[in-house]
Structure formats: C-alpha cells, structure tokens
Amino acid sequence: MTRIPSCSPIWLTSLSYCYFNPTSFSYVKQQSLPLPLHDFIKTRRLYNAFFCQTSRQFHADPTVQSLVSAVNFCSSTPLCRKIHAQVIKSLNYRDGFIGDRLVSIYAKFGCLDDAQILFDEMPNKDLVSWNSLISGFSRRGDLGKCLSSLCRMRSDMGMAPNEVTLISTISACTNTGAVDEGNYIHGLAVKMGLLSETKVVNALINMYGKFGYLDLASQLFKAVLVPNVVSWNSVLAIQIQNGFPEDGIEVFKLMSRAGLKPDQATVVTLLQGCADLGVGKLADAIHAYIFTCGLESDIPISTALLRFYAKSGRLHASYEIFREMKNPDRIAWTAMLAGYAVHGYGRGAIEFFDLMVKKGVEPDHVTFTHLLSACSHSGLVKEGRKYFEIMSSVYKVEPRLDHYSCMVDLLGRAGLLKDAHVLIESMPMEPNSGIWGALLNACRIYGDIELGNEVAERLFALNPSDSRNYIMLSNIYSAAGQWSDASKVRLLMKERGFVSNPGCSFIEHRSKIHRFVVGDQTHPDSDKIHKKLDELIEKIHKAGYVPRTEFVLHNVDEEVKQYLINKHSEKLAIAFGLLVTDSGRPIVITKNLRICGDCHGMAKFVSLTEKRSIIIRDSKRFHHFADGLCSCGDYW
DNA sequence: TGCCTCCAAT
The missing domain is CATH 1.25.40 (Serine Threonine Protein Phosphatase 5, Tetratricopeptide repeat)
Known part of the structure; x- marks a missing residue:
C-alpha cells in the first residue's frame, strides 16, 4: 500500500477541487501549488490509499461523528465539495457510508461525472454504494447508465440487486417512457421474489399508470397484501392523470373507508382532480381539511390549491393563497403566473414575472412558457419578442418546442404570418x-x-x-x-376513416355533473332548459348580438346553423344564470380577445376536447370555463 | 446513522 505523505490542508483542499474539476487545473497552478499533470494522476492513487487507510482508522478518530452529521445535512454541491475535501484532509473515511452519501449528493445536484469518479475510486463498494450511484442516474433521467450499472453490478461483481435498486431503475423507466425496459425490470422483480415488497409494486403501479396501462396497474394494486398510503396515492394519481378524475375521487373514498389517513400527496393529487373536474364543493372540503390538519403552510399543497382557484376563475382567491405563502418556490411563482396568463392578464403576468426575478427566484423553461403564452393571448408582440430573446441571453434558458410554439402563436395571431413562418424555418x-x-x-x-x-x-x-x-x-x-x-x-x-367528435359541454350543478352535446335532448330537464334558452336567446338578440357562423357549417340552412349554435354552450351557460350583459350588450371575454363575442369560438372553447378556457363576466363577477366546465361554484 | 415508491407550475 502506498504510504500517505504529509500534506498541508490547503494542498489537499486544492487537490479535491482539482480532482472534481480537472478543467480548473489552471486555478491550482495560479495558486503556485506544485501540482503538474503527472502529479495529478499520482494523486488519484494517493486518493485510493486514503480510502483504504482511513477505513481502518475510522473508529479511532473523534471527528468522524461531525463528518457524518455534516454529510447528512449536506444540501448543495459546493458544501459537498467542502466536506469531501475535509474527508480527505482528516483521513477519516470509511468506504461506504460517507462516500455513498457523497455519491448520491453529487448525483442529486447533477454532477454525475463527479459521482461516477468518486464511486469508481471507492475500494469496497457494497450494495448501498451501487444503489447510490444507480439512484443518482435515475434521478437525472439517465436510463442507459442505470441499466448498464445494474448489469455491471450483477455480472462483474456478482451482486444481486435489492428492492431499492429495482425501485430506482423502475423510476428511470417511468420517467423516460421506456416500456420494454420497464417490463424487463418487472420480470426481474418477479424472478428475484421482490414483488412482495410493497414499495417495488408501488413503483410498478406508477410506471404502468404513467404508460396508460390502467388494467395492469390495478391488477398489481389488487395483488398488494397491505397497500400503504403511497399505493393508494399512486392509484388515485393514475386515475386523475389519465383523465378520469371522477374515478379518482371514488378511489379516494375507498381509501378513506380502508382507514388510511390522507397525506400531503393525497391532498395535492385530489386538488389536481378537482381542478380538472371543477368540483368546487369537494375542493372546499379539502380546503377545510387542510386547515384542520395545519397543512396550509405546505408549499406543494398551497400551490395545488392556488392552481385550483386559478383554474376555477377565482384569481383573487388564488392570489390570496400565494400571498399567504411564506417562501413560495419557483413552482408556486410559476403557477401564479400561469393564473394570470390563462385569465388573459398579459401585463399582469409580465409585472409578476419582473417581481419574481426581483425577489431572486430563477425562472425556468415552464415559467417562460407561461410568460410567452400570456404575451400571446394579450397580443403583446413587442414584449413577447423581448422575453423570447432574453430568456436565453440573460436567463440561460434555451428555447424549447413550447416556446417556439408560443412565439408562432403570438406572431400568427398578430397577423405576422410571414414572421411566424420565418421563425419556424x-x-x-x-x-x-x-x-x-x-x-x-x-x-x-x-x-x-x-x-x-x-x-x-x-x-x-x-x-x-x-x-x-x-x-x-x-x-x-x-x-x-x-x-x-x-x-x-x-x-x-x-x-381516411375519421369521425369528428362533436364538442361536449358539461356543467356542475348542485354537486352533479350535466353533460350536453349539440342537438342533444336527453337531459331530463331538456324541455325546461330549451324554453329558458329561447327566452334568453331572444333577449340577447334584442341586445344586438349576432353570432358569427361563416365557418361553422356549410351547406346547411342559415336557420339550422343558428339553431345548432344557439343550442350549444354559450346559450346553455346563459340559461344557467350567467346572463352575460354589460349595459345591455353581451360581453364575452376570452383569453384570446380576437374571438370575443364569437359564438362559435365560445362553443368551441367550452368544448371538452379543446382543453381551453374562457371567462364570462356578468355584472358581479367573472365566470371561468376550463376544460369544458364552468366551475365558478357560487353563482347558482 | 448511507440507497428507495406516490404529490405541486405546459
């Protein structure tokens, strides 16, 4: 074994700096430290020696305890580097333990190369070391490295993966949409008898749910002997994320009946379902529950609540939630910004963005998507162009497909078709x-x-x-x-065999959801509704409202067109009490003002398939239609 | 005393 030479602490600190960041070698040189390249290579061997030597001294040294606690609270890469340097300096290193934690921290903060180098240098790698590395790759979405490490671990080292290894790998398959690889890991879990581990099954349930294989997911769920909260949460999330919020709410009821206490994830997922469905009453109950359990200061929960109110048209309520947050994170800021954007407050969104930056919260690609979409929906061409420019030059966020999409939309809606085309090219x-x-x-x-x-x-x-x-x-x-x-x-x-699905509108009334399709008379109160509609249609026509029909249907009588349009969503909304008048004229405010007052546009916006939103204002308040549903729960 | 499943902004 190499003898450990005596080194000054500063030399060792620089060594570790250099070790992790070979490109900064010049930095070490500038410090006039005697460390030319071949010495650097030598230090690698030296480093190995440290590991072996220190593992023996581990129990003897009193500073070990402080290093252990330091590494456990380590929350950033620079801190991790400092501790790592300290580890080298103090010669207290038990392979595994601190090393594993350092590997996982480096990986967590995206320094995968550092994690891999450190891992390779570790002389005695145990199962946890391998898991630390694999979970690091998994977190960064590197499925290839996850799988190759798993193979290396099995074939080169003859080590069998445990439940933690499989959970990390399954998670990587889920996040990268790798169906075949996921199936392979599922098979491996069966082969190794690890399906008795609830956590492994939970990861698989989640994976199949994300892939849209709901039957497989529910089969797995049924096979779990003792499903825990995570199992239930997974099934709940699957239903909601696959577009079955009503079924999700049923799952929640079953979960409660099974005696499980909802946790943070349950509440967040349920709120997402409420936002998708627009069920105000359930959301109110959840809001009350949040207060009862003292969860109101929880950022993810507040963010989900904020989003629910924003989607329901209650932007003020949404802002109140945001204002109450102690330390809103980027996601919370972005959710609030999205609220402004979807309600057509382009200027508000810009001001809010500027405030966010001023408060030191770094915007990311999602933030810019909302900001650009806000500009687009308010026709703010100049501003949109500016933010599109500075997002990469100032904020180092490279434009993705979504951003280009927003810009094309912005330029296109402003009539700058040529510019939009040039941008695409x-x-x-x-x-x-x-x-x-x-x-x-x-x-x-x-x-x-x-x-x-x-x-x-x-x-x-x-x-x-x-x-x-x-x-x-x-x-x-x-x-x-x-x-x-x-x-x-x-x-x-x-x-080509396409059937164009007619738009469907649905409205929540007294906790019941009513669906309407054009020309549909199946609703039990259809006669009453239509009578009311006729009354109101007459009223708004008298007020001077003429719907646009030119691209709705052709080779159909004008009268029939009017009938079909009139019987659809806009009038239906009015029939339910949303008298859309402002000094005698109907007002329709949509996030795209160019479609304002356009009956067809509105019917289209309200339709289920479009997944867009509109806002209607009556004399008192705004009514917001999102995903085909008017969810302003308090006007009935 | 280290590795792991569900949940928040398109």
Whole structure:
C-alpha cells in the first residue's frame, strides 16, 4: 500500500477541487501549488490509499461523528465539495457510508461525472454504494447508465440487486417512457421474489399508470397484501392523470373507508382532480381539511390549491393563497403566473414575472412558457419578442418546442404570418405538429389560403391521424366561401376513416355533473332548459348580438346553423344564470380577445376536447370555463 | 446513522 505523505490542508483542499474539476487545473497552478499533470494522476492513487487507510482508522478518530452529521445535512454541491475535501484532509473515511452519501449528493445536484469518479475510486463498494450511484442516474433521467450499472453490478461483481435498486431503475423507466425496459425490470422483480415488497409494486403501479396501462396497474394494486398510503396515492394519481378524475375521487373514498389517513400527496393529487373536474364543493372540503390538519403552510399543497382557484376563475382567491405563502418556490411563482396568463392578464403576468426575478427566484423553461403564452393571448408582440430573446441571453434558458410554439402563436395571431413562418424555418430542432398547428390557426384567422394549404400539407405528413388539422383546413376554405374545397377535405377525412367528435359541454350543478352535446335532448330537464334558452336567446338578440357562423357549417340552412349554435354552450351557460350583459350588450371575454363575442369560438372553447378556457363576466363577477366546465361554484 | 415508491407550475 502506498504510504500517505504529509500534506498541508490547503494542498489537499486544492487537490479535491482539482480532482472534481480537472478543467480548473489552471486555478491550482495560479495558486503556485506544485501540482503538474503527472502529479495529478499520482494523486488519484494517493486518493485510493486514503480510502483504504482511513477505513481502518475510522473508529479511532473523534471527528468522524461531525463528518457524518455534516454529510447528512449536506444540501448543495459546493458544501459537498467542502466536506469531501475535509474527508480527505482528516483521513477519516470509511468506504461506504460517507462516500455513498457523497455519491448520491453529487448525483442529486447533477454532477454525475463527479459521482461516477468518486464511486469508481471507492475500494469496497457494497450494495448501498451501487444503489447510490444507480439512484443518482435515475434521478437525472439517465436510463442507459442505470441499466448498464445494474448489469455491471450483477455480472462483474456478482451482486444481486435489492428492492431499492429495482425501485430506482423502475423510476428511470417511468420517467423516460421506456416500456420494454420497464417490463424487463418487472420480470426481474418477479424472478428475484421482490414483488412482495410493497414499495417495488408501488413503483410498478406508477410506471404502468404513467404508460396508460390502467388494467395492469390495478391488477398489481389488487395483488398488494397491505397497500400503504403511497399505493393508494399512486392509484388515485393514475386515475386523475389519465383523465378520469371522477374515478379518482371514488378511489379516494375507498381509501378513506380502508382507514388510511390522507397525506400531503393525497391532498395535492385530489386538488389536481378537482381542478380538472371543477368540483368546487369537494375542493372546499379539502380546503377545510387542510386547515384542520395545519397543512396550509405546505408549499406543494398551497400551490395545488392556488392552481385550483386559478383554474376555477377565482384569481383573487388564488392570489390570496400565494400571498399567504411564506417562501413560495419557483413552482408556486410559476403557477401564479400561469393564473394570470390563462385569465388573459398579459401585463399582469409580465409585472409578476419582473417581481419574481426581483425577489431572486430563477425562472425556468415552464415559467417562460407561461410568460410567452400570456404575451400571446394579450397580443403583446413587442414584449413577447423581448422575453423570447432574453430568456436565453440573460436567463440561460434555451428555447424549447413550447416556446417556439408560443412565439408562432403570438406572431400568427398578430397577423405576422410571414414572421411566424420565418421563425419556424430558423428553429434549431424539427418543428412539431403543435407549431405548424399554431400557424395553421393563424392562417384560419387571417384567411390565408395559400399558406394554410402549405402548412396543412406539412401537418398531414407529420400527423396524418389528427382529425383537427383536416377540420381546420376545411374551416379555412369555408370561411373563404370555397365550399367545394372544404367538402373535398371533409371527404378526405371520411375516406381516411375519421369521425369528428362533436364538442361536449358539461356543467356542475348542485354537486352533479350535466353533460350536453349539440342537438342533444336527453337531459331530463331538456324541455325546461330549451324554453329558458329561447327566452334568453331572444333577449340577447334584442341586445344586438349576432353570432358569427361563416365557418361553422356549410351547406346547411342559415336557420339550422343558428339553431345548432344557439343550442350549444354559450346559450346553455346563459340559461344557467350567467346572463352575460354589460349595459345591455353581451360581453364575452376570452383569453384570446380576437374571438370575443364569437359564438362559435365560445362553443368551441367550452368544448371538452379543446382543453381551453374562457371567462364570462356578468355584472358581479367573472365566470371561468376550463376544460369544458364552468366551475365558478357560487353563482347558482 | 448511507440507497428507495406516490404529490405541486405546459
């Protein structure tokens, strides 16, 4: 074994700095430290010697305890480096233990190379060391390294993975959408008899749920002998995230009946379901529960609550929650910003963003998506361009597809079709269907048939099975009065076997959800509703309201068109008490003001499939429709 | 006394 030479502490600190960051070698040189490259290589061996030597001295040294506690509270890379340097200096190192923790911290903060180097240098790697490394790769979404480490561990070292190894690997499969690899790990879990571990099954339930294999997930859940809160939370989240919030709420009821106490994750997930469904009463109950349990200072819970109120049109309530937060994090700030954006407060969103930066909260790519979408929906072209520019130059957030999509939408809605097209051509990555779709929508608004045609061609090539593109192109032709071309597109759709689903509206009334489809008379109170509708339609027509119909339907009588439009969502909303008048004129405020007062636009926005939102204002307050549902619970 | 499953902003 190499003898450990006597070294000054400063030399060792620099050594560890240099060790972790070879590019900063010049820094060490500047300090006039005797450390040329070959010495640096030598120090690697030296370092190994430290590990071996110190493992023997571990119990003898009194500073070990402080190092252990230091490493346990280690929360950042610089701190981790300091402790690591200290570990080397004090010669107190038991392989494993502190090393494992350091590996996982380096990995946690994205220094995967450092983690790997440190791991490789560790002389005696036990199962926990391997798990630390694998979990690090998993957290950073590096499935390849996760799997290769798992293989190395099994074949090179002859070590069997335990439940922790599998949980980390399953999690990596989930986050990268790797179905085959996930199946392989599932098989491995069966082979190793690890399906009796609830945590492993929970990870698998979550994985299959995220992949959309709900049957498999529920089979696994049923097979768990004693499901814990996480098992229940997983099933709850699966239902809600796959678009079945009602089933999710049923799961919650079963969970309560099974005697399990909801935890933070339960509450957050339920609130997400409430926001998707717009069920105000359940959310109110949850809000009360939050207070009873003293959870109101919990940031994720407050954020979920904030989002619920914002989605329900109660932006003030949402802001109150935000204001009450002690230390809102980036996610909370972004959620609030999204609230402003979705309600069409472009200027408000900008001001809020500036405040966020001023408070020292760093925006990320999601923040910019909302900010740009706020600019887009308020027609703030100049501002949108500015933020798109500085997001990479100042905030070092490289624009992604979503940001380009927002910008194309912004320029397109402002009528700058050419600029939008140029921007798409300049993108460093392949534009997706969302981006071409935004441009196609702009072509529809401005009636640009030529460009619309070109864009539609691209969309058909990119996503031939998406019926929305065909409908949009057909609408462009309809709006221009080119009925035969519009018919051709519709025919093409038919040939390719697409059925265009009619938009569906639904409204919560006294804790019950009522669904309506155009021309639908199946509601038990249909007669009453329609009578009321006729009354109100007459009223608003008298007030001077004329719906736009030109691209709704063609080769249909004007009267029939009016009928179909009138019977749909906007009038339905009015029938339920949202008399949309302001000094005698109906007002419709949408996040895109250009569609304001457009009956078809509104019906479309309220439709379930569109997943967009609108806001209607009556004399007292705003009513917000999100995901096809009016969820302003207190006006009935 | 180190590694791990569910939950918050598109």
